[in-house]
Amino acid sequence: MSTGRISHWIGGKPWDRDSARSGDVHDPATGRVTARVDLADAATVDEAVAAAREAFPRWRDASLAQRTTVLFAFRELLNARKDELAAIVTAEHGKVLSDAAGEVQRALESVEFACGIPHLLKGGFSENASTGVDVYSLRQPLGVVGVVSPFNFPAMVPLWFVPNAIACGNAVVLKPSEKDPSAANLIAALFAEAGLPDGVLNVVHGDKPAVDRLLEHPDVKAISFVGSTPVARHVYETGTRHGKRVQALGGAKNHMVVLPDADLDLAADAAVSAGFGSAGERCMAISVVVAVDPVGDELVAKVAERIRALRVGDGRRPGCDMGPLVTAAHRDRVLSYVDAGLAEGAALAVDGRSHPVDGEADGFWLGPTLFDHVRPDMSIYRDEIFGPVLSVLRVTSYDEALDVVNANPYGNGTAVFTNDGGAARRFQHEVEVGMVGVNVPIPVPVAYYSFGGWKDSLFGDSHAYGPDGVHFFTRTKVVTGRWLDPSHGGVNLGFPRNT
Numbered sequence: 001m002s003t004g005r006i007s008h009w010i011g012g013k014p015w016d017r018d019s020a021r022s023g024d025v026h027d028p029a030t031g032r033v034t035a036r037v038d039l040a041d042a043a044t045v046d047e048a049v050a051a052a053r054e055a056f057p058r059w060r061d062a063s064l065a066q067r068t069t070v071l072f073a074f075r076e077l078l079n080a081r082k083d084e085l086a087a088i089v090t091a092e093h094g095k096v097l098s099d100a101a102g103e104v105q106r107a108l109e110s111v112e113f114a115c116g117i118p119h120l121l122k123g124g125f126s127e128n129a130s131t132g133v134d135v136y137s138l139r140q141p142l143g144v145v146g147v148v149s150p151f152n153f154p155a156m157v158p159l160w161f162v163p164n165a166i167a168c169g170n171a172v173v174l175k176p177s178e179k180d181p182s183a184a185n186l187i188a189a190l191f192a193e194a195g196l197p198d199g200v201l202n203v204v205h206g207d208k209p210a211v212d213r214l215l216e217h218p219d220v221k222a223i224s225f226v227g228s229t230p231v232a233r234h235v236y237e238t239g240t241r242h243g244k245r246v247q248a249l250g251g252a253k254n255h256m257v258v259l260p261d262a263d264l265d266l267a268a269d270a271a272v273s274a275g276f277g278s279a280g281e282r283c284m285a286i287s288v289v290v291a292v293d294p295v296g297d298e299l300v301a302k303v304a305e306r307i308r309a310l311r312v313g314d315g316r317r318p319g320c321d322m323g324p325l326v327t328a329a330h331r332d333r334v335l336s337y338v339d340a341g342l343a344e345g346a347a348l349a350v351d352g353r354s355h356p357v358d359g360e361a362d363g364f365w366l367g368p369t370l371f372d373h374v375r376p377d378m379s380i381y382r383d384e385i386f387g388p389v390l391s392v393l394r395v396t397s398y399d400e401a402l403d404v405v406n407a408n409p410y411g412n413g414t415a416v417f418t419n420d421g422g423a424a425r426r427f428q429h430e431v432e433v434g435m436v437g438v439n440v441p442i443p444v445p446v447a448y449y450s451f452g453g454w455k456d457s458l459f460g461d462s463h464a465y466g467p468d469g470v471h472f473f474t475r476t477k478v479v480t481g482r483w484l485d486p487s488h489g490g491v492n493l494g495f496p497r498n499t
């Protein structure tokens with residue numbers, strides 16, 4: 001079978017020169033290589049940055065009306081082609097089609113938010129702050145900004161950043177994951193069709209060398225990164241050392257606390273949906289259930305029963321709930337945690353290794369796995385596994401549950417399941433996590449709030465998308481102005497005081 005080539009998008013068109021390096025792109029449900037993706041070297045990144053730099057001044061000066069015309073047109077094109085984009089996500093990532101469609105829907109919400117940019121960029125105005133003097137604030141774009149995204153949301157995460165960055169008047173170089181690169185190219189082509197001028201959005205494919213060049217390039221003013229915590233830390237430290245504004249979102253270990261008064265059917269449905277959706281490859285996946293006595297036995301039984309009913313298979317086949325993992329290497333890494341959990345003494349309540357699969361034998365499969373009686377010192381608890389492995393920790397009280405969550409170095413998302421409003425309110429106040437669900441297992445904020453974790457789940461001050469995104473992609477300027485009037489009082493060397 002012949003394989004296609006996926007290349008960069010620079011200056012408004014596909015890049016067509018020879019690339020020194022390239023990588024395999026797989027269909028995870030069959031295990032076959034479906035394309036080769038070019039991996040950019042520093043010179044190719046420089047080309048993309050130069051194209052963005054050249055496009056920036058005219059785009060910065062484009063009126064808000066011109067910018068929103070492009071964004072509204074892009075929203076319509078994306079909506080019209082959303083099934084195609086979802087199919088691309090499934091073909092390269094492996095998540096089932098309905099899940100991919102959900103990802104694209106959430107991406108659309110971010111685009112719709114950016115369509116409201118005229119309102120979001122409004123500054124303040126104080127008339128007569130001093131006699132005859134007005135003070136007002138402006139938000140202006142930064143210049144060329146870089147976006148580096150992970151494999152697990154190849155459409156949504158780029159669109160967390162690109163619409164806001166562009167709406168604010170910046171030019172963008174997007175470096176998507178090399179594991180599932182095609183979604184980014186369709187997004188760039190749709191923006192071009194929507195009327196975005198050449199060079200305002202560029203896509204370079206690649207791996208560490210491409211990211212490191214973006215981090216060091218003097219013309220790149222800011223970096224939005226999403227990925228694993230060790231790389232997020234590297235991106236934050238290197239980018240800020242080179243004088244850039246950086247927001248670097250990292251990994252997660254998300255706990256779902258189930259209190260004794262919770263509805264256990266609701267909690268079990270939620271734990272299975274949030275633990276195994278997208279095969280656990282979500283930064284907001286629930287990977288730990290904290291069962292507060294006495295709910296443990298009943299909850300584990302309900303979760304296990306639901307897991308056994310899940311249909312694992314090729315995401316394009318109707319009725320499949322969970323697809324394969326993204327690569328063979330990642331599947332093997334997740335499998336190694338099943339061995340580790342057994343070796344460390346956790347109780348294997350459901351063994352995903354023997355789960356039936358509705359797909360080709362060479363796909364990167366691992367069925368949903370449940371460990372009970374997990375302890376905080378075990379590697380299956382400490383590490384982000386990023387696969388279909390759910391751990392249950394048993395504790396004796398609310399306070400013990402809270403201590404477990406707060407002692408964890410990650411702080412991306414968490415949820416509490418209870419029918420006690422007072423307990424839920426206490427939890428949302430006391431828990432040291434950036435996004436909290438109350439009887440909602442995956443509390444990803446809507447597009448008009450902002451997304452971000454605490455502790456090792458985010459480096460930098462700014463959360464992603466929503467109002468924080470607009471702030472991240474702009475810098476403020478405050479103007480103090482006076483138009484000459486007859487009362488101006490001549491030379492005065494004293495520090496300006498307001499009168």
Ligand code: NAD
Pocket residue numbers: 148149150151152153157175176177178206207208211212226227228229231232234249250251252282283384386412453457
């Ligand atoms: P990753 O860290 O391996 O890669 C992320 C990006 O960084 C990719 O574009 C990749 O090419 C690049 N990269 C990889 N290694 C690099 C290096 N050494 N130096 C510079 N760049 C490098 O992450 P992934 O496996 O693609 O994605 C999964 C991870 O992303 C998980 O840890 C998950 O929790 C996290 N994630 C976090 C969020 C969030 O919002 N906090 C959202 C989605 C995913």
